[in-house]
Amino acid sequence: MYFHERHRFILITGRTRSQGVSMEALGKFSSEYRDSVAVAYLNPIDIQELGLRYKIKIISSEGSIVLPIKEDYSLPRGIIFIPMGPWINSIIPSKTSIGIPQFKSLEVYIENTDENPTQLSDLINFNGETLFQYGVRNNGSTGDGVNVKRLSHVTCSFCGLACNDLVIEVKGDSIVSVVNGCSIGVSKFVNYHRNRILSPxxxxxxxxxxxxxxxxxxxxxxxxxxxxxxxxxxxxxxxxxxxxxxxxxxxxxxxxxxxxxxxxCHGPTVLGLSHIDVPRITLEDVKDVDTVVIWGANPLEAHIKLFTSYINSKKRIIAIDVRYTETLRYSHMAIVIRPGRDIELIRSIRLILKGFEIEDKEVAGLPIDTVYSLVDVLRNAKRGVFFIGMGLTMTRASFANIVELLNLVKELNRYGKWSLLPLRGRYxxxxxxxxxxxxxxxxxxxxxxxxxxxxxxxxxxxxxxxxxxxxxxxxxxxxxxxxxxxxxxxxxxxxxxxxxxxxxxxxxxxxxxxxxxxxxxxxxxxxxxxxxDEVVIELKKxxxxxxxxxxxxxxxxxxxxxxxxxxxxx
Incomplete structure (x- = not known):
């Protein structure tokens, strides 16, 4: 099938807050979860110029899906974003780079279609009616007549931050209140009784x-x-x-x-850290840094309390990504680069630090002046940390991205004290x-x-x-x-x-x-x-x-x- 070049897009995926909340509250068979992940986001100008209507077919080398579309001004033109889930994974190639598929920077084509949106049952043959019969049963109780029990310093078992400052109120076997939790963590606790498997x-x-x-x-x-x-x-x-x-x-x-x-997810990071030694840091130490670089991650969607617990407005925040995310909007220096060009930017920063001049007018889609400004900020920091996400691990460069960045961290330690922490998705x-x-x-x-x-x-x-x-x-x-x-x-x-x-x-x-x-x-x-950060945390019952x-x-x-x-x- 022939597609015009303007129908070629770069597909990226990632976590969203609504995805996490709906998954924990109602499960992956719910319409709320479907609505949060089975949707394609595009720049409004792309939608207008291509004459796209309410839904499109997205075609990769592995197959196709039909999804409704939504406007997203944060996306550069030529990029399509679909939240992580079974829909996007059904068109991701299984070929891996050191074990990790290319969930980012995948070339796809899009077209208008009159076909119905792809349903979960179109992706997977469930083979039996008992699935939904068991999938909707609850085991929570109202706890009427039972005193409220208040527990402090409870650890959230959702993301890798494993926040241990939650205050939980329990009445009977119902969790009635969660204080200090993010929206996803609260959803997990108060809805723990939903969507349960109740017998072998x-x-x-x-x-x-x-x-x-x-x-x-x-x-x-x-x-x-x-x-x-x-x-x-x-x-x-x-x-x-x-x-x-x-x-x-x-x-x-x-x-x-x-x-x-x-x-x-972070396999390449784990391998890189096992081969290249950089100074260790804990989340508590982050409170003392003056410069934070968030690269290829959107913690305000996936690690929400990173900012409220560890990063305050007194720190200089640099955010680097392929789209203008909520995290970039919150940062002091927001840098949007072209998909798959992270390694080019990292190598250019290293060259400048070593005294070489970059003759190109742009690097990874950035004006060269922006790159030099970034280097100045990094070089002048007294203490800094890189928080990195799957925007670095899931592209074609994958492990090479991590190796280059870890070497950059080592070189920055000639000017200040720098460390690196991967933002891990599971607790x-x-x-x-x-x-x-x-x-x-x-x-x-x-x-x-x-x-x-x-x-x-x-x-x-x-x-x-x-x-x-x-x-x-x-x-x-x-x-x-x-x-x-x-x-x-x-x-x-x-x-x-x-x-x-x-x-x-x-x-x-x-x-x-x-x-x-x-x-x-x-x-x-x-x-x-x-x-x-490899600190052991207690998980309470x-x-x-x-x-x-x-x-x-x-x-x-x-x-x-x-x-x-x-x-x-x-």
Whole structure:
């Protein structure tokens, strides 16, 4: 099919506040969640000049989707933004760079269409009516006649900030008030009882779920995992440290591959930090810096309390991105660069710092004077920090972006004191990297199939293992890969037996062969987690789990013990 050049766009994706709130409040099967992620944002001039109407077809090398469109003046012309979710992921290629797909800077074409907007059921064959029957059940109570209990210093188990200054009021088993939480964190706590999985389930021969006893579900999971030649353990990022440690042992016993969501977010950053040493910093230390650089991230949408808790108006804030986000509007120096040109800007800054003159009139779409002004600010800072996001890790340059930026941080330390922190999306994705590294020497994408741990990003990472059909069973916990991985990887995941351990309904749980319910860590279950700066934070239990619902640690210990017994007995 032929498309005129003006119909070619660069597609980017990312988190939004409305996406997080709707996901936590009502789940991924709700119309509110669909409306927050199944929409394409374009510059109004592009919409007008191309004569676009209410919806468009977006076409990539992997397929197409039809979405309604909205105007967004923050987007440069030629860029289309779609929030992160199953719609955008269905047209993302599964080819990876050291394990991470290209979620940013993807070339697509758009056209007007009369087709109906793409629905979730168009993307995924749910194969059974029981999904929605179970997906709408609640287990919260009003707590009438029960005194209100007030808990202080509660940790939020949503993003990597793991804010531990929340004040929670509980009445019965209902969370009635959350103080100091961001809008997403509040939504998670007050709606924790919604969209819950309330009993173990096994899919029958007709493709429908049937309720079973807990022991039956465990034994069936043991059977699948022990019979698999090369199982995959994936997710890990929304569970406590103690559960992750058990999963590492389980991977050893099974000879399994084990990977976390880090491989599809900050994997390149984790690898870069393991090879290039830069000064460490904690979030509390950020209060003492005078210059903050936010590069390829939009924390006012995804890490909302970064500003209210750690960055105040007295600091000089520089924000660099490919669109004029809310974070850029809040900054003192807002820099919009062309997609995929981050590495060009970083290298130019390094050259100028070393005394070289840049003869080009523009760098990464910026006037050269702007680049020199940026260098002056960085060079004159006494203490600074870079907060980086997936705008750097998910482009084609990926790992090279991180290496160049870490070298820049080292060079800036000749002028002041500089550090770098990745903005991690899940509250304990950092814990997966720390615990795997301590146990195996590798931070993610670890494979035990040879009897000893090995790691080859782009080979032993989850997207690659699934895309290449190299695993024959999957244990999913602490993530929703059907919603977040590219199309080919998801298609192959659905061809193998899936065991999901989760407290709430997800797309992956709805398509699994075995579903084991668990309490929600940080609300119904306690434990510890690593904040994005690798500081250990306590996760408190604020309400009791529902009767017969167990915590991750108990479930995983039992699963590990039963698998050891099965293997020893064999």
């Amino acid at each position: 389930l096994i899919r029958d021969y007709n493709g429908s779920f049937i309720e079973v006893d807990f022991d039956v579900a465990i034994e069936r999971a043991v059977e699948i995992l022990t019979n698999a030649k090369h199982p995959l353990i994936y997710g890990l990022s929304n569970i406590c440290n103690e559960a992750i440690e058990i999963l590492v042992e389980l991977a050893k016993v099974l000879g399994a591959a084990i990977d976390s969501t880090a491989s599809v 304990n994705v950092t814990g997966t990297n720390v615990i795997l590294r301590e146990a195996t020497g590798y931070p993610f994408g670890v494979d035990f199939s040879s009897g000893i741990p090995s790691m080859f990003p782009g080979v032993t990472t989850a997207v690659d293992l699934l895309t290449n059909g190299n695993v024959d069973a999957a244990l999913i916990i602490g993530s929703d890969p059907v919603a977040h991985l590219p199309k080919k990887a998801v298609e192959n995941l659905l061809r193998i037996p899936i065991i999901t351990i989760d407290g709430r309904w997800s797309l992956t749980a709805s398509l699994s062969d075995i579903v084991i319910p668990t309490g929600i860590t940080g609300i119904e279950c306690g434990g510890t987690a690593y904040r994005l 604020v309400v009791d789990p529902q009767k017969d619902i167990r915590c991750d640690v108990e479930i995983l210990r039992l699963l590990l013990d039963r698998i050891r017994e099965r293997k020893h007995g064999g």
